[in-house]
Amino acid sequence: MALIVQKFGGTSVLDTDRIKNVASRVGKHRLRGDRVVVVVSAMGGVTDNLIRLAGEINPMPSEREMDMLLATGEQTTISLLAMALHSLDLPAVSLTGAQAGIVTDGVHSKAKIQNITPKQVHAMLDEGNVVIVAGFQGQTPDGRITTLGRGGSDLTAIAMAAALKADLCQIYTDVDGVYTTDPRVVDSARRLERITFEEMLEMASLGSKVLQIRAVEFAGKYNVPLRVLSSFAEGEGTLITFEDENAMEQPVVSGIAFNRDEAKLTISGVPDTPGSALRILKPVSDANIEVDMIVQNVGEDNKTAFTFTVHRNDFKRAQDVLRGISTEIGAGEVGGDTKIAKVSIVGVGMRSHAGVATKMFEALSNEGINIQMISTSEIKISVVIDEKYLELAVRALHSAFELDKSGVVEEGM
Incomplete structure (x- = not known):
């Protein structure tokens, strides 16, 4: 019992x-x-x-x-x-x-x-x-x-x-489990038999709507065996558990997540001095605006361009904050783009495989998709691209990492 x-x-x-x-x-x-x-x-x-x-x-x-x-x-x-x-x-x-x-x-x-x-x-x-x-x-x-x-x-x-x-x-x-990506975007998306807490946490934070992020964190912290199932169909669903260190082969990439709700802000002509990033981001944080990806480029004459992404709903507020900051620190123009999207590949197998980023960038390049920003962690690579290429990018990556093939992922998981 x-x-x-x-x-x-x-x-x-x-x-x-x-x-x-x-x-x-x-x-x-x-x-x-x-x-x-x-x-x-x-x-x-x-x-x-x-x-x-x-x-x-x-x-x-x-x-x-x-x-x-x-x-x-x-x-x-x-x-x-x-x-x-x-x-x-x-x-x-x-x-x-x-x-x-x-x-x-x-x-x-x-x-x-x-x-x-x-x-x-x-x-x-x-x-x-x-x-x-x-x-x-x-x-x-x-x-x-x-x-x-x-x-x-x-x-x-x-x-x-x-x-x-x-x-x-x-x-x-x-839905009847966790899929390699959204089946509405990729017809060949597969339901995963197993996925790790780490991978599910990344997927949830990057746009997957299957589980709430805090819930996944809690399950991993207290080692709660967790299974996602459909209310309307019979099936085993997807088991969310810890990484199996004894697995014969871990898949390089387990899934692809994406988020359409991104917006990008850039403040140019920022003085390249210690504390500039703090002076930009602290007022944004004080306005209760969450910042996601950040890129800072060193330019000429000790000036930099500082770019970051926020939720699209926060774009106008963040833009207003940046305009005030720009005047205060003697920076240049504030630009923005609300027509971007974030695409991410996730997999604990990335820890032990080289060339994953190269393969990802090659797949996007072959489709003529330009990468605007890049962010990485031990088991995730995220890129910001033009929103109009989102579904094309997801399909290209799903194919490049052979996520439509059941054998490798299910054996590794």
Whole structure:
């Protein structure tokens, strides 16, 4: 008998028919003897509708009240799922995040989990219940309801699995696993049987929408066995685990991620003196704008060009900040480009293989794609290119690294 934590997202509980489908899936595990904890999101579209309603009442609502409001979305789902299980003659009980013992810090709308004391969850499991926990939410030590940010139900499930020392955490989504790249861009993209926490973390940070980044970090930190599955089709999905040091052959590249939401800013004529980078980036950081890739080129007359990327939604704010900085430090013009994209190759096998960057650059060159910026880590290479070449680049790289061939990747993984 295994203890399993299952998470179902908004599309999986979109309406009452899908909630009944979730109950049927949960029931199969319960009837074969497993103890089951289910974490659910709000029904699809509910959170957005609550945000809209709040905006109609007050365009600048307090974060405390927004957390109180948004937490009701998941509470609706847990009750409906419990009722669906009852209709199958299966004992079930629903718990809010607070009732499940999830304690967070006091940062509303993006709280962090401090600890979980799942005494009530254990008690309900011992009584034979399926325990249904509201995702995305917790409670501060002084009793205030908080939310964990978008995608927070993934984090709830993985944190609960860690606290309960579950045998497995299953994340059910509208896809049947993690793919070598987006199948909507590359028809021959393959579902991976296994992928490492490191690779999944890079994929999530680089644009893959399968799992929330914080959830992947948490799973790797606490060694939570994690499997991504489809809510609508049978299958084994993708297992996310640690690197297998005994694998006969590790694939060089496991997947290709991409992000269309990038924008590039350049400030020219920057004095080439110590502290220039700090004087540029600190005001950007103080404006709560995250910087991704950075390139600094040394030019003539002790002047440099400083280029970095930000999320496209932050472009105008960052541009305004840079214009003020330019005047302050005696730099030149501020330029920008919102029509760029980031493409990345990811694979733990890159650690032990030479020539990976060369192969990547050759594949892009053969398609006439110019590289504007480059960033690397031990298991990742990212490039910024013109947005209009994004899908061509992804297809070229998928082919160059033979990701459509099942043998090498699956044996290595």
